[in-house]
Amino acid sequence: MKIFVRKGKLQDAKSQVIILNFFEDQKKLSGSAQIINQLCGGIITELINNRDFEAKPSQVSIIYTGGKIPAKRIALVGLGKKSEINLEKIRAAFAKTMQHLRSLNIKEAATAIDLSLLPKDKDKIVQAMVEGAMLGLYQFIPYKTVGREDIKEMEQLNIVVDGKDFSFIESEVEKTQVITQAVYFTRDLISAPSNEMTPSIMALKAREIARKQNVTCIVLDKAKMKELGMNSLLGVAQGSNEEAKFIILEYSGAKKNEAPVVLVGKGLTFDSGGISIKPAEKMDEMKSDMSGGAAVMGAVMAAADLQLPLNIIGLVPATENMPGSKAYKPGDIFKSYSGKNIEVINTDAEGRLILADALTYAAKYKPAAIIDIATLTGACIIALGDDVIGMLGTDDKLKGEINKAAENTGELVWEMPLWECYHEQIKSDIADYKNSGGRAAGTITAAAFLSKFVGDFPWVHLDIAGPAWSSKDKPYTPKGASGVAVRLLVEFLRNRVQKSRV
Ligand code: BES
Ligand code: MN
Ligand code: ZN
Secondary structure, X not given: OEEEEEEOOHHHOOOOEEEEEEOOOOOOOOHHHHHHHXXXXXXXXXXXXXXXXXXXXXXXXXXXXXXXXXXXXXXXXXOOOHHHOOHHHHHHHHHHHHHHHHHOOOOEEEEOOOOOOOHHHHHHHHHHHHHHHHHHOOOOOOOOOOOHHHOOOOOEEEEEEOOOOHHHHHHHHHHHHHHHHHHHHXXXXXXXXXXXXXXXHHHHHHHHHOOOOOEEEEEEOHHHXXXXXXXXXXXXXXXXXXXXXXXXXXXXXXXXXXXOEEEEEOEEEEEOOOOOOOOOOOHHHHHHOOHHHHHHHHHHHHHHHOOOOOEEEEEEEXXXXXXXXXXXXXXXXXXXXXXXXXXXXXXXXXXXXHHHHHHHHHHHHOOOEEEEEEOOOHHHHHHHOOOOEEEEEOOHHHHHHHHHHHHHHOOOEEEOOOOHHHHHHHEOOOOOEEOOOOOOOHHHHHHHHHHOOOOOOOEEEEEOOOOOEEOOOEOOEOOXXXXXXXXXXXXXXXXXXXXXXX
16 A cells, blocks of 8 residues: 655545544544534534444444545544553554455545644654554465455555644655565565575575665575584574575664674574474464564665664574474584584474574674574463563663663563573583473573573564464454564664664
8 A cells, every 4th residue: 555645634635535533532523523524514423422433442433425525435433542542552543444444445545643642752653553554454465366356455545734744744654664664575575485485585585675775685505604614503404405594684874883783583484393393283384483584684674764874784594494304303413603512402492593603693793782583482472472572681771772662663572581590401411502491481591592692792582483473363463474573673773873763
């Protein structure tokens, strides 16, 4: 869907539908709603007075204008109680509205933005509205051929602005579309089946990002990784016919000597579990085990499009985890890129093995911060559920920055401890570390393992095993790939820019 910001009055919009927002506890109509109500002979107040429309959160009612104004219909949208309004409610309401209009085969709509909804966060209101509308409309349809003509799609949303806020709203809409496009890109990568989203194809997608200004892409192949000694990553790749790739995206938005933020994303294009094979049920969902890598690629893409004045590195170790005849086996020991020896207890704990080498590589940039994002442990779903990101790390300030970004984006993050006692669980009897610490505190011991490969840099690990893939529709995340952490990372990066928000 394309979004346009236009000057004018909502009541004059010649649209298929005009979207108007209401609060549950709103006493009387104001602004365009009042004018439109008057022009249409009180149809809105009639609906409200008869309690056909109560403005409950995300409630949508459609009424026809009978030709009294240029627009054919009005969509009344509920925002719930005024005192309870927040960015998540705005995202949800706009997502539900757009989905509802799409189901009616409507192609185009007009709306206004009431910046007084949250007076302190004007920019965030615009962002939340556009995020809700765009993210809620996402559908992954390239593989549908039967009944393709029946697929409905919204084509256009016109945001009508009457007055001085025009350029402010226009620029916020622009920036948010950059972000939602990056989320679409990430969702597309994750939704693609693993036979068509191999490590090599992920690398090609990264090269596409490198066509943007100030972005370069380097891809290390198997030979190069062997030469460097990335044996932990290559060990995981042994059982697959697909060649592993180590994808490096470098975005230079600041002075050369400014320390970069390094984002590291797990790029397991398919995780069968390897020799410690997973049960068949839901194994198809393991095509999404590259969600962290895809989020990193999306975040770098958005940062470049927003021209953030930062240096940002994206590292994506990409491979399959397969039980081929050359596959690595429980008991195998690998000398990792760091030089530390890792004993493999369970070949299904492969994510931390590829991340170990990537985190070691990150040190080469002497980074200001390292953030890794991974669908790392089923234990994180047990601990926090399907909607929440697990956070562990060594730097309180960095964790604070992530928490702040999480609050703004609605991507929920909860911290878990990385206390010394947990490190016992990953000590190996005959090597330095083992790749599994057993079932107890599985998310924490996985992070403890990663910490052994992070140099002395501020570091945060985000476990997105829960929210990366959704088995049911959420308000602005249709079921399937969520693209979680793209908005979180972009918000974190934008907040990092010293000047005012860019
Ligand atoms: N990719 C999985 C984690 C996962 C599970 C993500 C379910 C999303 C949904 C990871 O590679 C894995 O298999 N982890 C194991 C670790 C264990 C063997 C120590 C797990 O969580 O069971
Ligand atoms: Mn696994
Ligand atoms: Zn995995």
